Amino acid sequence: MTPGELLEFDRAHLWHPYTSMTDPAPTRLVTGASGSRITIDGVGDVVDAMASWWSAIHGYRHPVLDEAVRRQLERMSHVMFGGLTHKPAVELARRLVDLAPAGLDRVFLADSGSVGVEVAMKMALQHQRGTGHPERTRFLTVRGGYHGDTFDCMSVCDPEGGMHAMWSGLLPQQVFGERPPRPGGDVEAWAAGFRALAAEHADQLAGLIVEPLLQGAGGMHPYPAECLAVFRDVADEHGLVLIFDEIATGFGRTGTLFAADAAGVSPDVMCVGKALTGGYLSLAAVLCTGEVARGLSASDSGVLMHGPTFMGNPLACAVASASLDLLTSSDWAGDVRRINRGLQALHEIDAADVRVLGAVGVVQLDHPVDVAKATEAALEQGVWLRPFRDLIYTMPPYVCSDDDIATICAGIAAAAEAG
Numbered sequence: 001m002t003p004g005e006l007l008e009f010d011r012a013h014l015w016h017p018y019t020s021m022t023d024p025a026p027t028r029l030v031t032g033a034s035g036s037r038i039t040i041d042g043v044g045d046v047v048d049a050m051a052s053w054w055s056a057i058h059g060y061r062h063p064v065l066d067e068a069v070r071r072q073l074e075r076m077s078h079v080m081f082g083g084l085t086h087k088p089a090v091e092l093a094r095r096l097v098d099l100a101p102a103g104l105d106r107v108f109l110a111d112s113g114s115v116g117v118e119v120a121m122k123m124a125l126q127h128q129r130g131t132g133h134p135e136r137t138r139f140l141t142v143r144g145g146y147h148g149d150t151f152d153c154m155s156v157c158d159p160e161g162g163m164h165a166m167w168s169g170l171l172p173q174q175v176f177g178e179r180p181p182r183p184g185g186d187v188e189a190w191a192a193g194f195r196a197l198a199a200e201h202a203d204q205l206a207g208l209i210v211e212p213l214l215q216g217a218g219g220m221h222p223y224p225a226e227c228l229a230v231f232r233d234v235a236d237e238h239g240l241v242l243i244f245d246e247i248a249t250g251f252g253r254t255g256t257l258f259a260a261d262a263a264g265v266s267p268d269v270m271c272v273g274k275a276l277t278g279g280y281l282s283l284a285a286v287l288c289t290g291e292v293a294r295g296l297s298a299s300d301s302g303v304l305m306h307g308p309t310f311m312g313n314p315l316a317c318a319v320a321s322a323s324l325d326l327l328t329s330s331d332w333a334g335d336v337r338r339i340n341r342g343l344q345a346l347h348e349i350d351a352a353d354v355r356v357l358g359a360v361g362v363v364q365l366d367h368p369v370d371v372a373k374a375t376e377a378a379l380e381q382g383v384w385l386r387p388f389r390d391l392i393y394t395m396p397p398y399v400c401s402d403d404d405i406a407t408i409c410a411g412i413a414a415a416a417e418a419g
């Protein structure tokens with residue numbers, strides 16, 4: 001098929017994320033990717049400012065990651081995880097337990113972030129059943145969050161501004177506190193309101209779930225690390241299972257290995273995904289404490305009734321271990337600081353708001369972005385962007401050079417101007 005035929009079939013038959021099948025937004029054909037660049041047919045090589053939805057932290061076609069997949073492929077690509085285990089899964093779990101905040105030493109391997117969040121919520125509900133609180137069935141969270149697209153995940157996404165508002169009547173009704181203030185904002189005032197809300201609903205609540213330090217797809221909103229201590233405190237005071245969804249923030253993105261590390265707070269359950277495999281394959285992990293594991297095991301069924309067909313996929317586990325080794329043996333913190341310095345140039349853009357945290361740069365306009373125009377303008381600067389709502393942002397690969405980051409900033413400036 002020619003590029004034109006591929007795009008034509010795509011338009012008629014293939015669904016893309018968050019798009020219409022009857023009136024699809026334009027898509028572009030990618031023919032390859034290497035380092036920080038993707039190759040778009042008819043455009044050429046452009047810097048991927050999105051790191052494939054924040055996952056390709058080491059860039060594309062990294063020789064070490066390519067080799068890890070190839071080596072595993074020569075042994076086996078997959079076997080079921082029921083009743084069987086293998087070295088790639090064990091080695092990955094060992095690394096995750098080593099790196100994770102203290103106490104998180106039980107690992108459930110899921111096949112995507114949303115499934116990981118479902119498992120985390122199931123763990124919290126079942127822990128309450130196992131410890132004599134079957135009536136605790138709701139979740140406490142904050143406005144402005146995003147936790148995935150499956151039904152339980154949607155129930156804890158922002159109920160109004162989020163992308164799932166149309167389902168509100170069908171979803172479990174969760175308890176939403178105010179969004180935490182921006183860095184430098186009034187944490188005390190926010191915390192007082194949040195504590196009061198938790199106290200009001202405590203006897204119905206199973207868990208507290210949040211994205212630590214940075215709300216991602218719900219609006220790219222960073223907030224002060226002190227708020228994490230408030231979450232820990234509220235969970236302890238009312239016997240809630242504290243879940244940190246680190247699917248976007250994990251593996252260095254905000255400047256510490258996990259966002260939780262910025263406050264020295266350990267949750268009871270932590271979800272990771274996205275960058276876990278360096279963007280190579282779909283994989284997520286849910287880590288919990290021994291206490292949560294024992295509590296849920298004391299429930300009627302005695303087991304965690306969850307087991308995806310492709311649980312612990314050896315190819316995904318092998319490349320995840322290789323990606324973690326690459327990360328921990330590199331000066332990732334130095335790279336994130338370097339990128340952070342480069343992204344400060346975004347403050348020169350005339351916009352409603354500019355926010356930079358770790359290797360995340362966000363420009364907020366005073367109107368919804370014209371995505372088609374903004375995308376086109378960025379591509380002319382040699383940058384791939386995917387704006388949403390009133391936000392143009394980047395979460396680039398850590399291997400981006402200073403020149404790449406300058407190019408990304410120029411692309412965002414052009415997108416802001418055009419969109």
Ligand SMILES: *Cc1c(COP(=O)(O)O)cnc(C)c1O
Nearest residue numbers: 112113114146147148216247248
């Ligand atoms: C992307 C994301 C998810 C969902 O992960 P998928 O792999 O897309 O299902 C959940 N939580 C957060 C914080 C995310 O950023």
